Amino acid sequence: MENRTFYIIAITSVIAISAWGFAHAISPNKLVSGGLPAHTGSATTDYLTDGYLTNWKSSNAKEIAINVGKGPTRLLINWESYGDCAWATNFTSGCGHSGVALSNFKIMTSANSTDGTDGDWVEAASIKNNPVMARGVEIEFADKSWFKFVSEGDVGQILEIEAFDMSNGGTDTWFFMGTSISQMGIKQQDTDSTTAQLIHARHPHFTPAMLRGGIGCINSTEVVEHLNEYLEYAGNVKFWAIEMGTNDAWGGGDWNLNTYVSNMQTIIDSAKAHGITPVIARIIATDSTKAGWQINPAFLKAVDKLVEDNGLPQGPDFYGYFKEHPELLGSDGVHPNANGGGQAMHHLWAEALSPLYATGDTASNGSDTTTIIRNTITAKHSNATAIRIQKKRNLLYIEKDGKRFDLTGHQF
Incomplete structure (x- = not known):
């Protein structure tokens, strides 16, 4: 019989991380519109x-109508508009943005169309x-099968x-706040x-509702100045995935630290006060040979300490x-490039968030911390002779044969 040895390092840290999951376990909100035809009068689209x-x-x-069928009693309706891929056009003075938002319209429902x-x-x-x-808006949907956007103005x-089906109060709702790094990498660039799709592939019960909120040139001071707007238009989600700091740390100094x-503490406090959990990314590195500067280490330490x-x-x-x-950064040495940079950001977010879903999966079944870890290891590494569970910057990972895996068994 195969011999398996498990080394549990810093078990108190394991419990602390898992405790977050038990207290805040993510509950699913099923995507019910994926791939359905959208009816626009005389035509239908699938894109x-x-x-x-x-x-x-x-x-x-x-007018855009979608038949999701009967079943859900409440829906979350998300929409994404184009513009220049910035979430808002007037939140920063650093650079200009353009685009027409879907501003004034009604959401109608029908049971018999x-x-x-x-x-x-x-x-x-x-919506006015x-x-x-x-943005996302929740609507009542009991006994209905269709919903429709109806606008008289420029859409x-x-x-x-x-x-998304919110009948059971799903909490898998995300707003990706960020700078031009996110505007480009999370929304503009191909992947x-x-x-959301990567999370669903690993945790099939979950289909995250994901809103893109990157704004080129914005810094943390301008975010704080517009916090009321962030909360008004993206305050009905349960998680803010935050990429912020490149413009604050621009040039490589620490004068703005x-x-x-x-500012980041204000953002965190405001999010928590509204029932939102912030998840903060470490500031993206530059290619200093092209940019001529690198993120000051003091900013990275500050992010780690805030977390x-x-x-x-x-x-x-x-x-x-x-x-x-x-090689995944552009010619300016600062932004992700279109040849894999944005794709890497999507994958890195999925890697970081995946353990929260692993906890959510098991928390709903009442499993304890030891069972979570042992079941995960057994399922994902059944042929291992020795596995070490490590902790680094509050992340648990499995180390096997010199390779690192998250607790869902995916290498990073």
Whole structure:
């Protein structure tokens, strides 16, 4: 019989990380619109529900109807508009942004339509003066099967519409706050799979509702100045995945460090006060040979301390990864390039967030910490002779034969 030896390192840390999962276990909200036809009057499209933004196919139809079928009693409706891929056009003075948001429209529902046009329709929500390019709204949906966007004004360029079943109060809802790093990497650039799709592939019960919130040139001071707007338009999610600091740390000095730390603490406190859990990425490294500067280590230490002091889940290490892979940065040495840079960001976010879902899977079944770890190891590494569970920057990982795996068994 095969001999397996398990070395559990820092068991108190294991319990501390798992305790976050038990207290905040993510509950699923099933995607119910994926791949369904979107009816725009005389035509139908499939690109509005395919889960991708970078096919650059958009709709400016004033009516868009989707039949998700009966079943859900409540839906979360997310939409993404194009513009220049910035979430908002007027939050920063550092550079100009443009685009027409889906500003004034109604969401209607029907129980008896056959084609998105006929039948009886009732108003489920009325959205007025919306200024942002990605947002989600919850609606009542009991006994309904269709929902429809109805607008009389300019709708801009709509890239994607998603509907999630919120009947049981799902909490798998995410807003990706960020700078131009996220504007480009998370929304603008092509990827083999989005963070949400990668999470779903590993944890099939989950289909994260993901809103892109990157804004080129924005810094933490401007985020704080616009916190009320962030909370108004992205405050109904349960998680903020935050990439912030490149513009604060620009040039490689630390003169702005105290302001950055204070601003980030304000963002964390505001999020928590509204029931939102922040997950903060380590600031992306530059290619210093091209950019002429590198992120000051003091900023990285500050991010690590903010995460630890506030008891937050650990975000992705953009610094470490892109420091080792400068070929994934653009010609300016700062931004992810279109040849794999954005794709890497999606994968790094999925790697960092995946343990939260592993905990969520088991927490719902009442498993204890030891069972979680032992079952994960047994399932993913059944042929191992020795596995070491390690802790680094509040992340647990499995080390086997010199390779590192997260607790879902995926190498990183």
